[in-house]
Amino acid sequence: MIPFDKLGWAFHRFGGMIYNQEIRDSLCNFLQPLPENAALLDVGSGTGILCRFASECRDGLVFDAIDPAEGMMRYAPSFVTCHRGRAEALSFEDDSFDGVMMGETLHHIADVDRAIDEIRRVLKPGGRLFIYDFNPKKMMGKLIQKGEMLLGEPGNFFSPDAIAAKLHDAGFETAIVQTGYKYTLHAILR
Numbered sequence: 001m002i003p004f005d006k007l008g009w010a011f012h013r014f015g016g017m018i019y020n021q022e023i024r025d026s027l028c029n030f031l032q033p034l035p036e037n038a039a040l041l042d043v044g045s046g047t048g049i050l051c052r053f054a055s056e057c058r059d060g061l062v063f064d065a066i067d068p069a070e071g072m073m074r075y076a077p078s079f080v081t082c083h084r085g086r087a088e089a090l091s092f093e094d095d096s097f098d099g100v101m102m103g104e105t106l107h108h109i110a111d112v113d114r115a116i117d118e119i120r121r122v123l124k125p126g127g128r129l130f131i132y133d134f135n136p137k138k139m140m141g142k143l144i145q146k147g148e149m150l151l152g153e154p155g156n157f158f159s160p161d162a163i164a165a166k167l168h169d170a171g172f173e174t175a176i177v178q179t180g181y182k183y184t185l186h187a188i189l190r
């Protein structure tokens with residue numbers, strides 16, 4: 001397994017470099033339709049990079065973050081409320097959030113179906129989901145998948161089409177925004 005608990009400093013220092021401008025633009029566009037003072041949850045937040053980028057797109061957002069690794073969340077910005085936990089068991093009431101974000105987290109989740117159920121539960125009707133992850137159908141995505149599986153990670157990488165189909169079955173409308181080995185997807189809970 002990747003020792004995320006000990007890698008907070010590295011993600012804090014270098015993690016932002018992985019987020020290219022296209023991903024950040026996709027995140028900003030995702031945030032635009034949200035209401036004033038929207039409540040956002042960053043699942044598998046690590047050091048809260050997505051919260052930081054989101055706060056640079058829009059003022060007035062309210063951030064919660066959840067991650068099993070306290071050593072990552074220690075570096076989260078002070079405006080983020082951090083919770084220790086996993087995507088498969090989100091410690092929030094039903095209909096709590098206007099938006100959920102996941103950056104490079106989906107493929108680390110052992111039970112993706114359970115996590116999607118949980119995300120659907122905590123989202124308000126019409127709530128929005130942002131996913132950024134690696135596409136295993138592209139050479140670089142496949143290499144990352146193989147490398148992570150060698151390290152004992154779940155390696156639950158989905159192509160954008162495959163995760164869109166899964167989300168559709170779970171009651172979301174989806175749009176694949178950015179393609180390539182790094183992809184972004186926006187989904188709306190019907």
Ligand SMILES: C[S@@+](CC[C@H](N)C(=O)[O-])C[C@H]1O[C@@H](n2cnc3c(N)ncnc32)[C@H](O)[C@@H]1O
Pocket residue numbers: 004011015043044045046047048049050066067068069072085086087088102103104105108109110
């Ligand atoms: C590659 S890091 C990405 C962190 C952050 N989202 C970013 O973009 O820098 C993956 C994160 O997923 C977390 N993680 C692993 N398993 C998880 C699970 N079942 N539920 C939620 N988060 C998980 C790890 O602790 C780690 O912080």
